[in-house]
Amino acid sequence: MTVQTSTAQAAPITPTAPTAPAADAIIAAxxxxxxxxxxxxxxxxxxxxxxxxxxxxxxxxxxxGPAEVDAAVAAARAAWPGWxxxxxxxxxxxxxxxxxxxxxxxxxxxxxxxxxxxxxIRTECRGELRTAADILEFYxxxxxxxxxxxxxxxxxxxxxxxxxxxxxxxxxxxxxxxxVLMMLKIAPALVAxxxxxxxxxxxxxxxxxxxxxxxxxxxxxxxxNVVSGTGAVCGAALTAHPDVAKIxxxxxxxxxxxxxxxxxxxxxxxxxxxxxxxxMIVCADADLAKAVxxxxxxxxxxxxxxxxxxxxxxxxxxDLYDAFLGALTARLDQLVIGDPLDEATDVGTIISARQMATxxxxxxLAEADGARVIRCGRLPEDPALDxxxxxxxxxxxxxxxDHPCVQEEIFGPVAVIQPWADYDAVIARANATHxxxxxxxxxxxxxxxxxxxxxIDAGYVQVNQNLTIQPNVSYGGFGRSxxxxxxxxxxxxxxxxxxxxxxxxxx
Ligand code: NAD
Numbered sequence: 001m002t003v004q005t006s007t008a009q010a011a012p013i014t015p016t017a018p019t020a021p022a023a024d025a026i027i028a029a030x031x032x033x034x035x036x037x038x039x040x041x042x043x044x045x046x047x048x049x050x051x052x053x054x055x056x057x058x059x060x061x062x063x064x065g066p067a068e069v070d071a072a073v074a075a076a077r078a079a080w081p082g083w084x085x086x087x088x089x090x091x092x093x094x095x096x097x098x099x100x101x102x103x104x105x106x107x108x109x110x111x112x113x114x115x116x117x118x119x120x121i122r123t124e125c126r127g128e129l130r131t132a133a134d135i136l137e138f139y140x141x142x143x144x145x146x147x148x149x150x151x152x153x154x155x156x157x158x159x160x161x162x163x164x165x166x167x168x169x170x171x172x173x174x175x176x177x178x179x180v181l182m183m184l185k186i187a188p189a190l191v192a193x194x195x196x197x198x199x200x201x202x203x204x205x206x207x208x209x210x211x212x213x214x215x216x217x218x219x220x221x222x223x224x225n226v227v228s229g230t231g232a233v234c235g236a237a238l239t240a241h242p243d244v245a246k247i248x249x250x251x252x253x254x255x256x257x258x259x260x261x262x263x264x265x266x267x268x269x270x271x272x273x274x275x276x277x278x279x280m281i282v283c284a285d286a287d288l289a290k291a292v293x294x295x296x297x298x299x300x301x302x303x304x305x306x307x308x309x310x311x312x313x314x315x316x317x318x319d320l321y322d323a324f325l326g327a328l329t330a331r332l333d334q335l336v337i338g339d340p341l342d343e344a345t346d347v348g349t350i351i352s353a354r355q356m357a358t359x360x361x362x363x364x365l366a367e368a369d370g371a372r373v374i375r376c377g378r379l380p381e382d383p384a385l386d387x388x389x390x391x392x393x394x395x396x397x398x399x400x401x402d403h404p405c406v407q408e409e410i411f412g413p414v415a416v417i418q419p420w421a422d423y424d425a426v427i428a429r430a431n432a433t434h435x436x437x438x439x440x441x442x443x444x445x446x447x448x449x450x451x452x453x454x455x456i457d458a459g460y461v462q463v464n465q466n467l468t469i470q471p472n473v474s475y476g477g478f479g480r481s482x483x484x485x486x487x488x489x490x491x492x493x494x495x496x497x498x499x500x501x502x503x504x505x506x507x
Contacts (some may be wrong), residue, residue, distance in 0.1 A: 024409075026419045027206050030059075030206050036071050036225050038220075038221030042064030043063060043065075045491070046486065047229070049061050050352065051351070053186045053389070056389060058115060060312060061200070062229055063229045066233075073197055073244060075221075076220040076222055083194075083223050084165050088191065091193065092143030096136060098217070098218040099132075099137040100137065102211060106330055107181075109211060110126045111127060112206050114340040114341050116176075116206055117176070121341055121342045124345050132322030134183070135180065135183035135184055135187050139188050146191075162502065163192070165193030166192075166246045166498055167194060167246070168194065168195055168197060169189040169193075170248070171196055171198045172239070175203040176411075177307075182198055184469070184487055185248045188496050194245075195222065195273070199229075227261040235259075237257075238340060246495070248271045248484075249271070256274040260483075263284075273476060274437075275308055276479060277412075278436030280440045281440070281441045281452065282324060283442060283443035283448055284319045285445055295314055295415070297466050298311035298466035304465050305412050309460070312415050315426050316419055318419040318420065331379055333378035336377075337384060352390065356391070359411070371403070374393070374397065376392055379391075394412075395416075396414060405439075423448075427456065435477065435481045438458050438459065439460075441453065441456070441461070459478050460477075
């Protein structure tokens with residue numbers, strides 16, 4: 001296939017600058033370009049990228065099609081034998097070094113992320129960069145853990161297993177936490193000896209390219225490639241590509257199903273991290289103040305609720321219900337909604353008009369069906385901001401369990417709060433969605449905590465806390481929340497290697 005990328009604008013990746021480039025320079029460096037084979041290459045077409053807080057077009061991103069995808073996969077395929085042949089600990093050292101280099105450029109990358117996603121720089125973006133770097137450092141130390149086993153099969157036969165890389169891994173990203181999710185996919189893939197083609201989110205591509213460029217400075221050309229473009233064209237071309245040996249996807253349930261079908265068509269392994277409607281159960285003996293803070297952090301209100309693990313169904317024991325609702329409302333009223341780049345801001349914007357319309361549809365439905373809608377905090381009045389994508393943290397009460405707002409992922413700052421009286425019934429209600437990503441339980445009773453953790457159908461259950469993803473802790477959903485795990489050694493071994501059995505008869 002002829003590769004239709006223009007070489008006129010192609011430029012090699014610049015070596016590490018002594019000082020971190022400014023956020024504007026990072027954005028300027030990735031106008032309509034992909035990262036392919038260690039070079040920035042122009043795509044044949046582009047898409048606008050909008051800063052959600054101002055509505056301003058901050059630039060364009062590549063609208064890659066099959067030709068650009070083909071070039072990226074070819075670069076990854078060409079780089080694979082050399083990368084796979086490198087000692088695993090050396091691969092790991094390079095990946096870890098890239099993690100440390102990301103920390104050196106944290107401030108500029110965080111500004112880019114805040115601009116393109118609308119997430120507040122203080123409460124969200126810097127932390128995302130630190131976690132992304134931590135994931136690279138964590139996996140960078142695991143090169144020597146790519147071990148096989150010996151099997152006591154027959155005394156005159158040496159029987160063993162080895163772990164081999166798969167080849168070219170396609171990693172498809174959403175916009176909400178693109179850097180953490182990128183590193184969760186590509187760090188284990190790379191250390192295991194695979195090369196990668198990342199599909200950036202076309203809505204928030206620049207920080208992804210900039211972080212990948214830092215990795216590219218530490219790796220041989222072509223080991224990490226990034227393309228941007230629409231899901232329907234660029235994403236579909238990548239999942240259908242015959243040289244892609246593994247697909248790892250994070251995004252919505254509907255697209256995840258399409259990606260799974262594309263993998264099935266070629267019989268390649270697929271990992272899916274999809275949506276959620278995670279329950280939070282507050283028992284009568286819970287520490288109220290801790291539980292309220294847990295609801296604020298668990299619902300990811302500072303990320304406008306745009307989180308797959310958001311505690312969006314909050315069940316509070318009837319004895320605590322009024323106090324909890326009052327304290328949570330008062331706490332949310334204190335959050336400052338405003339310019340994502342302002343240090344005073346706690347909560348930025350929704351990502352796009354499309355996402356905003358989806359959230360509003362759910363709220364209209366709730367109101368039409370008689371739910372009580374409690375809007376907290378104040379919308380910003382700064383004339384430099386476009387009010388279109390700002391939304392107040394919102395609580396829904398007096399709503400039926402089978403309502404779409406209780407059953408479906410809204411992916412906005414909207415949490416349902418419902419009272420409960422019977423423990424067995426609330427466990428059943430917590431399990432009554434087709435999702436199973438995460439859950440939290442708030443109680444002073446050890447036996448309630450242990451019982452609930454055993455009975456809740458979710459891949460990540462926490463008691464009296466609400467941590468986000470940790471690199472060394474296995475993470476992934478049950479049911480329609482996904483397939484396979486991310487983070488931890490297990491994810492690297494199970495999802496980015498294949499196991500070979502070798503039997504040597506020495507009789
Ligand atoms: P999305 O599914 O619309 O898009 C995700 C990515 O897939 C984007 O890069 C998109 O361009 C691409 N894509 C779209 N159609 C495609 C196709 N046919 N083939 C291949 N790729 C395609 O999701 P989004 O709106 O970007 O992100 C929000 C969703 O992500 C939410 O549902 C959320 O729950 C989910 N999410 C899950 C997790 C998790 O770990 N479980 C984490 C973050 C986000």
